[in-house]
Amino acid sequence: MGFPRKSLFLLLFLILFTNLAESASDYTTLVYKGCSKETFTDPNGVYSQALSSLFGSLVSQSTKAKFFKATAGSGQSSMTGLFQCRDDLSNSDCYNCVSRLPVLSDKLCGKTTAARIQLLGCYMLYEVVGFTQISGMQILYKTCGGTNAAGRGFEERRDTAFSVMENGVVTGHGFYATSYQSLYVMGQCEGDVGDSDCGECVKSAVQRAQVECGSSISGQGKIQGRQWL
Incomplete structure (x- = not known):
């Protein structure tokens, strides 16, 4: 089903610090990973190509946007995803943060049907279209x-x-x-x-x-x- 027609997703940081300057400057530390238990078989490489294309679109958009959704592939091999940066990051810091996420996703989750990777400054999600969402x-x-x-x-x-x-x-x-x-x-x-x-x-x-x-x-x-x- 991919992304539902209406979603509420809260990327919420509740941070209480006295040393704010040091904390705010740290935006690449891994704080969360969520990997689907389902993996996809990919004998023809169509899923890998779609995922690579999706990651490329998301990373390229992170130089000029703090939030972006994209879809890649076609039919049952379609992938949909998004990234979001903390709104107080510069465009350069947003890109530096988001560009780390595809490598981390592959390292931490492998070829799963869905993955969420969260750093202190940014977040990325991808899903194979048709993966069941939570309610x-x-x-x-x-x-x-x-x-x-x-x-x-x-x-x-x-x-x-x-x-x-x-x-x-x-x-x-x-x-x-x-x-x-x-x-x-x-x-x-x-x-x-x-x-x-x-x-x-x-x-x-x-x-x-x-x-x-x-x-x-x-x-x-x-x-x-x-x-x-």
Whole structure:
């Protein structure tokens, strides 16, 4: 079925750091890989050609865009995919980030029918057309810091920062980052998600982050949700 007609995909970074400058400059660290359990047989090389063409299109577009979707191949060998960069990266940094993803995808996932690779600064997905999508909300990954903050003061500051971000991703059309009393939070939705849907998705993600990570002083997460129409 490929990409559904309507999707909500949240690429959400919830990062709370005091050393913001150093953290923001690190955009090539691997934080997540998701590989399909299904592999494709490719005696004629049609899938490999389609995937190579898809990766080429995505990487070339990363020199001038922060988000791009593409399709390559034909018929049952068609592949569809996308990349997205953090909106605060320069075009050069976006390209440097995205250009690493095809090699990592092959190394980490091999010839699977679908793969997702996430670095701190960018993300790439591909799927063989016809691969079954998930429905509902799902946490793809989460990482909570090992150090917890004591007292309600931290949680109050955290929740205020989250509230600001929830509003900010709507007015910021899918991306928002801010510092609040030594806390740094950043949220981003997939590039073609509408402002209202993005706001609802971020709100849901924040609620999960509050439960999943509690009073951890740092955390990152990605939530995917899809609606079938």
